[in-house]
Amino acid sequence: MAVTEVFVTSARHQMAVVRAHPLFLVLGILQPLALLLVMFFARNRPIGAQATAIATAVLLMSYWGATVWQGAGILRRERSNGTLGASMRGVRSPVLVLAGKSLGATLLPALLTAATVATTLALLRTPVTIAAPGWYLLGLVSAILSGTAMGLLLCSLFLLTRFGPQLASALLYPVFLLAGLLIPPDFLPPAVRWLGWFVSLRWAQQFLVSAAGGAPDLGSLGLVGILTCGYIIGGVAAFRRIDHLVRSRGNLELG
Amino acid sequence: MSWAEWWWRLALVARIGEREHRAANPWRISLTTTWPRSLLQCLFFTVLGRVLGGEPGQAYAFIGSIAIVIALFTLGEMCDVPMRDRWSATFYRLRSGRIPVPMLYAVRAWPIVAEAALVGLCCTIVVGLLTGQGELTLQLLTLFPVYLLLVFTSAAAGLAAAAVGLFGRAGADVIIANLGLYLIIAASGALIPPGRLGWLDTLGAVLPMSHGLRAIRGQLAGQPWLIELLLEVVIGACWAAAGIVAYSVLVSRVRRTDHDKVT
Numbered sequence: 083m084a085v086t087e088v089f090v091t092s093a094r095h096q097m098a099v100v101r102a103h104p105l106f107l108v109l110g111i112l113q114p115l116a117l118l119l120v121m122f123f124a125r126n127r128p129i130g131a132q133a134t135a136i137a138t139a140v141l142l143m144s145y146w147g148a149t150v151w152q153g154a155g156i157l158r159r160e161r162s163n164g165t166l167g168a169s170m171r172g173v174r175s176p177v178l179v180l181a182g183k184s185l186g187a188t189l190l191p192a193l194l195t196a197a198t199v200a201t202t203l204a205l206l207r208t209p210v211t212i213a214a215p216g217w218y219l220l221g222l223v224s225a226i227l228s229g230t231a232m233g234l235l236l237c238s239l240f241l242l243t244r245f246g247p248q249l250a251s252a253l254l255y256p257v258f259l260l261a262g263l264l265i266p267p268d269f270l271p272p273a274v275r276w277l278g279w280f281v282s283l284r285w286a287q288q289f290l291v292s293a294a295g296g297a298p299d300l301g302s303l304g305l306v307g308i309l310t311c312g313y314i315i316g317g318v319a320a321f322r323r324i325d326h327l328v329r330s331r332g333n334l335e336l337g
Numbered sequence: 338m339s340w341a342e343w344w345w346r347l348a349l350v351a352r353i354g355e356r357e358h359r360a361a362n363p364w365r366i367s368l369t370t371t372w373p374r375s376l377l378q379c380l381f382f383t384v385l386g387r388v389l390g391g392e393p394g395q396a397y398a399f400i401g402s403i404a405i406v407i408a409l410f411t412l413g414e415m416c417d418v419p420m421r422d423r424w425s426a427t428f429y430r431l432r433s434g435r436i437p438v439p440m441l442y443a444v445r446a447w448p449i450v451a452e453a454a455l456v457g458l459c460c461t462i463v464v465g466l467l468t469g470q471g472e473l474t475l476q477l478l479t480l481f482p483v484y485l486l487l488v489f490t491s492a493a494a495g496l497a498a499a500a501v502g503l504f505g506r507a508g509a510d511v512i513i514a515n516l517g518l519y520l521i522i523a524a525s526g527a528l529i530p531p532g533r534l535g536w537l538d539t540l541g542a543v544l545p546m547s548h549g550l551r552a553i554r555g556q557l558a559g560q561p562w563l564i565e566l567l568l569e570v571v572i573g574a575c576w577a578a579a580g581i582v583a584y585s586v587l588v589s590r591v592r593r594t595d596h597d598k599v600t
Contacts, residue, residue: 112515116522123537245366255381259377264388
């Protein structure tokens with residue numbers, strides 16, 4: 083079985099798992115809808131470039147929610163279903179399988195979020211302008227890949243605790259605050275602003291907004307790529323650590 | 338049962354509720370994940386209010402954000418109370434017990450109610466000071482009894498809605514809990530002032546917290562507030578009645594058919 087086939091099969095399998103639980107409806111419909119209503123009706127109605135920036139930020143925020151709630155829990159779910167052992171001891175590379183599952187876990191909520199944002203904007207009769215759609219699409223794909231890499235990292239860490247849901251909820255708002263998605267970094271104290279540099283969503287947002295404006299900021303796209311590579315390295319190292327605890331030390335149960 | 342026996346039994350239920358809650362949320366986990374999440378969420382919405390509307394926007398959002406944080410517990414976590422019986426297949430023992438199921442769940446939920454009030458208080462103080470709203474923080478602390486009322490009215494709604502999770506399809510509890518939370522965010526007037534979207538206002542009128550928040554804002558602005566406060570009490574009582582009816586109907590159905598999904 084080719085590498086691509088293993089990856090795609092794992093992603094499709096995880097998409098089926100995601101579809102079976104209504105949490106993806108929360109992540110893909112309720113969360114972006116509520117955020118859009120707040121952003122459009124709490125004060126003055128945003129228009130033009132501002133509306134595009136808000137729609138992009140809501141897309142990325144919901145995607146981060148999907149990464150934390152769906153991607154990060156993959157291995158814990160496998161352990162509770164009793165399939166973790168088979169995944170880790172299979173013929174195919176477990177990292178490859180996990181990467182495919184991580185993508186599959188977040189793809190469906192991401193697509194649903196995009197549909198929700200588009201429908202809401204249409205209902206609100208708020209047009210958004212994307213001057214460089216090709217670059218914008220590339221930015222979205224890079225954000226999805228970055229989230230996949232982050233999911234790879236988080237799901238190994240979440241295997242070490244039985245309090246995954248609480249940990250997941252604690253990871254949401256630091257990123258919402260630091261990534262400068264709806265809140266510009268200038269509104270944060272200078273002492274904590276630098277923490278946002280390590281959040282790829284911040285650079286993804288900058289790139290997407292610049293692409294929507296017609297002048298893609300390729301430096302930001304490059305930073306998304308560098309941080310994604312960092313997440314992948316961290317994710318593989320974390321997974322190897324889990325593997326070591328299971329196979330060599332024997333102090334982590336598979337199910 | 339005599340009154341003494343009632344109290345003894347309810348005290349036992351309360352003790353079990355506390356143990357259950359602490360087993361799922363030990364103090365070290367609550368203090369390192371759940372509470373910081375609540376503080377950061379309150380901070381996020383408060384700063385977002387500043388981004389959208391300057392200092393008046395920040396003050397408006399701060400008042401609502403405290404209610405949203407309370408709802409995290411009273412609506413977001415409340416489903417877990419009855420759902421634990423579904424996960425553990427122990428509901429059949431409750432429905433054959435002597436304490437009515439609605440009363441049992443209400444008593445068992447007390448740790449969530451207490452934590453909601455405590456975290457709401459912490460958020461008022463910490464976020465208020467972090468965002469430089471000392472004067473408003475002091476005013477809100479004097480009005481905190483109204484927030485305590487919101488804790489109870491939203492807890493009543495959370496427990497009533499949890500009945501759907503208990504007997505619904507797998508995962509219905511997740512939808513119910515999150516639907517409640519996002520409705521409070523979008524439709525209770527916590528962040529979006531009334532009058533912006535008609536259907537949101539209509540929806541908000543039957544939600545817990547919306548009238549209570551209006552009462553708090555009215556008191557701060559020196560406007561009439563008592564009617565809104567009474568409306569909040571009425572809405573809370575209606576949700577409590579809905580919960581009692583929902584659980585009683587479900588229990589009676591299960592007793593009649595001896596067939597339920599939760600056993």
